[in-house]
Amino acid sequence: MTTPLDALAAALHDTAGYNPGAESPPEAVLWCDPNSEFLALIPALRERLLELLTYGDYDPQTRTGPAVWLRAATVRAVPSIPLSEGVTPILYVPGVGREVLKGAEDCPALLQPLVWFTVAGNLFGHTNGKDWTLRAFLTSERGALKLNVADDAVTRIALSDAALRFCAKPLEELKSKRWDADALNALLAPDLSADMLDWMDGALDATADPARFTAFASIADKQLKFDPRKLSPQDAAKRLAQREGKWTEVWSRFASGTGYGGVVGLLGAEEPTSLFENVEAYPKQNLKGENELRDSLSKLGSLSAAEARTRIVEFDANHAWRRETVWAKRGEAPLAQALAFLSGIATAKPLPAHDGKALAESYAEDGAAVDGAAMRALAAAPRDVDRNAVSIALRAIYLPWLEEGANALQELIRVGGVKLAKPEAANKEATTILFVDGLRMDLARDLRGLLAAEGLNVDLSWQWSGFPTVTATCKALVSPVASLLTGPPTTSDVLPWTGDGKPATKPVLYKLLESDGWETGNSLLADTKLWTEAGRFDEDGHALGARLAGQLAAGIRDVADSVLQLVRAGRRVRIVTDHGWLLMPGGLPKAALETGLAEPQGKRSRCAMVKPKAQTSYLQIPWSWNSDIFVAAATGAHSFYVGQEYAHGGVSPQECVLPVLDVAASGPQKADVAEIRTRWEGLRLRVEASGGADLHVDLRLGGETSGPSLIKGVRVLDEKGKTSFLVGDDQEGQTVCLVVLDEGGKVLAHRLLTVGGE
Numbered sequence: 001m002t003t004p005l006d007a008l009a010a011a012l013h014d015t016a017g018y019n020p021g022a023e024s025p026p027e028a029v030l031w032c033d034p035n036s037e038f039l040a041l042i043p044a045l046r047e048r049l050l051e052l053l054t055y056g057d058y059d060p061q062t063r064t065g066p067a068v069w070l071r072a073a074t075v076r077a078v079p080s081i082p083l084s085e086g087v088t089p090i091l092y093v094p095g096v097g098r099e100v101l102k103g104a105e106d107c108p109a110l111l112q113p114l115v116w117f118t119v120a121g122n123l124f125g126h127t128n129g130k131d132w133t134l135r136a137f138l139t140s141e142r143g144a145l146k147l148n149v150a151d152d153a154v155t156r157i158a159l160s161d162a163a164l165r166f167c168a169k170p171l172e173e174l175k176s177k178r179w180d181a182d183a184l185n186a187l188l189a190p191d192l193s194a195d196m197l198d199w200m201d202g203a204l205d206a207t208a209d210p211a212r213f214t215a216f217a218s219i220a221d222k223q224l225k226f227d228p229r230k231l232s233p234q235d236a237a238k239r240l241a242q243r244e245g246k247w248t249e250v251w252s253r254f255a256s257g258t259g260y261g262g263v264v265g266l267l268g269a270e271e272p273t274s275l276f277e278n279v280e281a282y283p284k285q286n287l288k289g290e291n292e293l294r295d296s297l298s299k300l301g302s303l304s305a306a307e308a309r310t311r312i313v314e315f316d317a318n319h320a321w322r323r324e325t326v327w328a329k330r331g332e333a334p335l336a337q338a339l340a341f342l343s344g345i346a347t348a349k350p351l352p353a354h355d356g357k358a359l360a361e362s363y364a365e366d367g368a369a370v371d372g373a374a375m376r377a378l379a380a381a382p383r384d385v386d387r388n389a390v391s392i393a394l395r396a397i398y399l400p401w402l403e404e405g406a407n408a409l410q411e412l413i414r415v416g417g418v419k420l421a422k423p424e425a426a427n428k429e430a431t432t433i434l435f436v437d438g439l440r441m442d443l444a445r446d447l448r449g450l451l452a453a454e455g456l457n458v459d460l461s462w463q464w465s466g467f468p469t470v471t472a473t474c475k476a477l478v479s480p481v482a483s484l485l486t487g488p489p490t491t492s493d494v495l496p497w498t499g500d501g502k503p504a505t506k507p508v509l510y511k512l513l514e515s516d517g518w519e520t521g522n523s524l525l526a527d528t529k530l531w532t533e534a535g536r537f538d539e540d541g542h543a544l545g546a547r548l549a550g551q552l553a554a555g556i557r558d559v560a561d562s563v564l565q566l567v568r569a570g571r572r573v574r575i576v577t578d579h580g581w582l583l584m585p586g587g588l589p590k591a592a593l594e595t596g597l598a599e600p601q602g603k604r605s606r607c608a609m610v611k612p613k614a615q616t617s618y619l620q621i622p623w624s625w626n627s628d629i630f631v632a633a634a635t636g637a638h639s640f641y642v643g644q645e646y647a648h649g650g651v652s653p654q655e656c657v658l659p660v661l662d663v664a665a666s667g668p669q670k671a672d673v674a675e676i677r678t679r680w681e682g683l684r685l686r687v688e689a690s691g692g693a694d695l696h697v698d699l700r701l702g703g704e705t706s707g708p709s710l711i712k713g714v715r716v717l718d719e720k721g722k723t724s725f726l727v728g729d730d731q732e733g734q735t736v737c738l739v740v741l742d743e744g745g746k747v748l749a750h751r752l753l754t755v756g757g758e
Contacts, residue, residue, distance in 0.1 A: 004167035004174070005041065007144050008137065009048045015124045016088035028074050029090045030117045031124040034097035037134040040163040042092060044208065051083055055093040055114070067113040074117075090124075091117065098123055098131055135159060145171065150180040152703070152752060158184035165212075168203055170259045192219050192246075193253035200233040200240075201262035224250070237266035241281040242273075251281065255326040264330075286327040290386075293319055293335045297342075297389040300396040308396035312346040315339055334381045338390050341377035345370055345398050351653060353408035356418035363653040364441055364462045367405065371654060372442035374398050378549035378585065391546065391585035399584055402637040406582075406652035410619050410633060413651060420656065421466045422624055423496075426480035430574040430662075432530045432566060433480060436559055437471060438538030438648075439577035443556055444659030447575075450560040451663055456567060459662045465579055466624030468494060468607040468631050469648050469655040471538065473624055474578035476504045478658075480531065481512050487625025492601045492609065496625040526570035534562035538581070538648075545645035546585035567665050575661040581648040582606070582637055582655065588647055591618075591638035598632075605641050606634045606650030619651070676751050678738065683727045683756055689740050692721040695748065696741040699727065705739050705750050714741065732756045 015029045033039070046052055046063065053073055054064040060080050065073070073081045074089045083089060093101075093114065101107055104115045125131045127142055135156060138147045149159065158181040159166065165187045166174070177183065195216040198204040206213040206229075213228075221227040223246050226236060240263070243251045254260060268283045279285040296315055300308045322328055322336040348370040352358045374394055381387045412418045439447070441462070448458045466477040473494045476485055485496040485504055495503040502508050510520045510531075518529045537555055541548045559575075566573050582588060593608055597616055602609025610616055610632045618632040633650045634640055641647075648655050677688045687697055696714040700707035710731060715723040717740075727736075732755050740749040 002170050004138060004145060004147075004169075004171070005044055005048070007171075008038075008041065008167070009045060011137075011144065012049065012052075012090050012124060015122050016090075018122070026088055026120065026122040028117050028121040029088055029124050030098070030101070030114070030121045031090060031092045032096055032098040032101065032131045033092065033094045034131055035133070036094040037160060037163070038092070038132075039094050040160070041167055044164060044168070049090060051087045052090045052092060053081070055091065055096070067111050071113040071116070088122075091121075098125065134163060145174075147171075147174050148178040150178065152181075154181040155179070155184065157181075162187045164209070173257060173259045192216070192223060193250045196220060196224070196228075196236065196250050197254055197260050197263055199228055200236050200266060201260045202233075233262075234266055234269065237263065237270055241267055241270050242277070243281060255329070258330055280321070280325045280327075283327055283332065286322055286325060286333055289319055289322050290333060290335050293339065294386065294389045297335070297393045301392045303396060305397060305400040308393070309346040312339070312342050312393065312397060316343040334383070334386050335389065338377040338380040338386070341373040341380065342390070342393050342397070344373040345377070345394075345401065348401055350401070351405045351408060353411065356409070356412045359405075359409060359412065359418075359653065360462055360464070360657045363405070363657050364460075364659070367653060368441035368445055370398070370401060371440065372445065375442065375549040375552055375583070378546060379552070382550060387546075387585070395584065395586055399589075399637065402582060402584070402652065402654070403589075405654075406636045406650070409653055409656060410635070410651045413621060414619055418464070420621070420624065421464045421474075421477055423477060423482040423485060425483045427574075430480070431528075432571040432573045433532070434559075434563060434566065434573050434575045435475065435478070435531065435533045436535040436537070436575060436577050437475070437533070438541060438579065438581055439535060439559075439575070439659060440537070440580035440654060441657055441659050443537065443552060444575075444577075444661060446553075446556050447559055447563075448661060450556065451563060451661075454560070454564060455666050456564075457664045457666045461660045461662075463658050463660055465656045465658050467621050467651070467656075468604070468623070468633070469579035469650065470494060470604065470607070471578050476509055477624060478576040478578060479509060479513065480518060480529075481509070481516050484512060484516065485625070487623060487629070489626070489628075491623070491626070491629060494609075494623060494625075494631070530566075530571070532562075532566075535559045538579075541581055541583065541646040546583060548583065548646060563663055567663060573661075573663040575659075575663065577658055579648050580652075580654040580656070580658065581646060582650075582652060583646050584637070585645055587643040587645050588637055588639040590642045591634040591640050593618075593632075593640050603640055604649045605639045605644045605647035606655070608632045608634075608640055621651070676738070676740065676749055678751065678753060680753075680756055683729055683732065684724055685727060685738075685753070686724040687715075687717070687722065687738065689717055689721045689749065692717045692740055692748075693719045695721075696743070696745075697723055698739050698741065699725070699753075700737045700739060701731070701734065703735055703737060703752055705737055705747050707737055710736060727755050 012029060016026060018025055042054060053070055054062065055067060055070060056064045058065045058069060063081060070091055072078050076083055096111060101111060101115050101118050107115055126136060126140065135149050137143060138145050139149050149155065162184045166184065195204060199216065204213060217228050226239060239247050240250055254263060264283065270282060271284055272279050272282060293315060300311060316339050319336045319339055322333045323340060325333065327333050328336060351362050351367050377390050377394065378387060381390045409418065444460060448460050451458045466474045476482055476496050485498060488497050493503065497503055498508060498512055513520055513531050518531045520531050523530045535555060535558065540551055544551065563573055593603065597610055597614045598608040610620065616632055618635060620630040620632050623629040623631055637652060639647050675690045679686045689695065695717050697717060698714045699710045701710055710727055711725050715725055717723050734755045736753050736755055738751045738753055739747050742748055
C-alpha cells in the first residue's frame with residue numbers, strides 16, 4: 001500500500017471478507033457514495049479492480065449500467081462482464097446513501113433491484129455504520145491512512161477537485177504535512193517540476209490524465225526544451241542529472257523529497273559523461289563510494305589504533321561530501337553518515353589520568369560525547385553488512401580509547417585517588433526522584449537537550465557510582481533510603497539489607513520507601529514525596545547487545561516524556577541512575593579468571609567475588625555496603641565472559657561517572673490539549689478538553705478565532721477539563737468557533753461547530 005488509491009482498493013477487497021464457518025459469502029460489496037465524492041477516483045480504480053461495477057447510464061466500456069443490469073452482472077449473466085469465480089463484485093453507487101436502499105418501501109423503483117444487496121452483500125463504510133466520505137476515509141483513526149486533512153468547507157471542495165492527484169501521491173509524502181485548501185489547490189496549479197517528476201515516475205501519462213498531460217507537455221517543450229510526447233523518461237533522467245537551465249528547478253524539487261522511486265531508478269542507469277561534471281546527482285557514484293568505504297573500514301582491524309585513526313580522518317576527507325547529497329537524505333549513504341561520528345572518535349583526546357575529579361569532569365564534559373558518537377555510528381548503519389564494517393572501525397579506534405580511560409580510573413582507585421560512593425543520608429531538597437536504570441552520561445546529555453528544547457531548566461552534574469556497578473548494589477545507593485540500609489557480613493547477590501535483615505530487592509526497597517513517606521506510584525498531588533522510574537536502557541542492553549544503539553533515541557524520548565509529565569504536574573524532578581555501561585560490537589576483550597578463584601555465583605561480566613585467600617592480580621575494591629568484602633574488577637574494558645557486547649559491573653568512566661539532572665519549569669508551561677470533545681444538548685454545548693484543566697473556553701461567531709463572543713465571559717474548564725454553557729436560540733444553525741485559551745488569551749486549540757448541530 002503506497003498511495004491512498006492502493007489503500008482504497010485494499011479496503012474494498014477487505015470488505016468482501018467473511019467467516020466461512022458462520023457466514024455465506026457476500027454476493028457483492030455495496031459501496032454507496034451519497035455525495036459522489038469518490039467519483040473522480042473511479043476511472044483509476046477500474047484499472048485496478050476489474051470487478052468494480054458502477055451504477056449509472058449504460059456504458060459497457062466503463063462497466064456502468066442501471067440497477068437491473070448490475071443485478072444481472074453480479075450473477076454472471078452479462079457476457080461482456082467476465083467475473084472470475086471466487087471474485088466478489090463491487091457495486092459503486094454514486095449519489096445514493098445506504099439509508100435510501102435500506103428503506104425498501106420508500107426506495108425509488110429504479111434502485112429497488114439493489115436493495116437485496118443490503119442484506120445479501122457487505123456494505124463498504126465506516127465502522128460507525130455510515131458511508132465513507134472521502135475526507136473520513138483519508139483521516140479516520142480507525143482507517144489505514146490517518147492523514148491530516150483540515151475539516152472545513154473550503155478544504156472539502158478543494159479535496160474534491162484534487163482527489164485524483166492527491167490519492168495518487170505516495171503516502172510517505174502525504175503524511176509529512178497538514179493538508180488544507182491552500183495545500184490541495186497547489187496540487188492543481190501548474191507545477192512543471194512536479195509534473196515532470198510525476199511523468200518520469202509513471203504517475204502521469206496521456207491515458208490516465210489527458211488534459212493535465214497535454215498542458216504539461218506543452219510547458220515542458222517551451223521551458224525545458226523537452227517534449228515528453230517525443231522523448232522518453234530515460235532521456236529526461238539524463239537532463240535531470242546534468243541540471244542545466246530550468247532543469248535545476250526540477251532537480252531541486254526531486255532533492256527536497258523522498259518519493260519518486262521510479263526517477264531514482266532512471267537516474268541509476270545514468271553515469272557522468274565527463275570528468276568535469278558534478279557527480280553527486282548520480283546514484284552509481286554514491287553506491288561506488290559506499291562500497292569503497294565499506295571495504296576500507298573492514299580492513300582497519302589489522303592496523304594499530306594510531307594508524308586506524310589516521311585512516312579514518314583520511315576517509316572522512318574523501319567521503320564527507322556525500323553526506324550533503326540527496327542520496328544521504330534518502331538513507332542511501334549510511335557509511336558516509338557513520339563516518340562523521342567515527343571521525344569524531346578518531347580525533348578524541350584521552351581523559352586526564354592524574355586526578356580523579358579532573359578525569360570525571362573531562363569525561364562528563366567531552367568524553368561522553370565520544371561514547372555518543374560510537375552509538376550514533378552504529379545506529380547510522382542498520383544493515384548488517386554496513387554495521388559489520390562500522391563495528392570493525394569501532395574496535396580499531398574506540399575500544400583502545402575505552403581501555404585507556406578504564407585503566408586510568410582503575411589506577412586512580414588503586415592508589416587512593418578516587419573513592420567510590422558509600423551510603424549517605426538523603427538530600428532533603430529532592431522530593432521527586434526519577435530513577436532511570438543505565439542512564440549513561442551520553443544519554444543524559446541527549447536527554448538534557450530534549451528537555452531544554454521543551455523550555456525546561458536543566459542542570460546536569462555528576463557523582464561517583466558505588467561498586468560494583470550493578471543495579472543490585474547501586475540502585476539502593478542512589479535512593480533516598482540508602483541510610484536505612486546496611487551491608488550483610490557475606491553476600492553473593494551484592495544486595496544491601498534492611499534493618500530487619502531482608503535483601504533490598506525492588507519490592508522490599510519500595511516498601512521501605514513507602515514507610516519513609518515516599519510514594520512509589522502516580523501521585524496526584526505535586527507536594528508529596530515521589531520515587532518513580534522510567535526507561536529500560538539496561539534491560540534492552542542485556543537483550544540486544546550492540547543493537548541497543550538503534551533504540552537509544554526512542555528510549556531517551558520516552559524518558560523525556562515522563563519528565564515532562566512530572567514537571568507539568570508542578571514538580572521539580574531529580575533524575576538519578578545506578579550505573580553506566582560499556583558497549584562494543586563483537587564483544588569486549590576476554591579477561592581470564594581461573595576456575596575456582598571466584599565465589600559460587602559471584603562472577604559477573606565485569607566483576608567477580610574472589611575467594612578470600614585466592615591470589616589474583618585484578619584490582620579488588622571494597623563493596624560499597626560493606627568495606628570488609630572485596631570485589632575484583634576486570635582490567636580495563638575487559639569482560640570475564642567472552643562475547644559480551646554490553647556489560648557493566650566494573651570500573652570505567654562510562655560505568656562510574658553518573659549523571660544527575662535537576663529539572664524544573666522555566667515559567668508557565670503550555671498546556672497540552674490533546675483532544676476536544678463537544679456535544680450539543682439542544683442549545684447547551686458540553687465541552688471536554690483532554691489535558692485542559694483550568695484553561696479558558698470561549699464560543700465565537702463565525703469561522704475565525706477572532707470573532708465576537710456568544711457567551712458572557714469565558715468559561716474555565718474544571719479539573720477534568722469540562723464545562724458547559726447555553727447559546728441563544730437566535731444563533732441556532734450559525735457557524736461558530738470554539739476556542740481554548742490560556743490565561744494570557746493565547747489560542748491553544750479551536751474547532752468549528754454549528755449551533756445546535758451534531
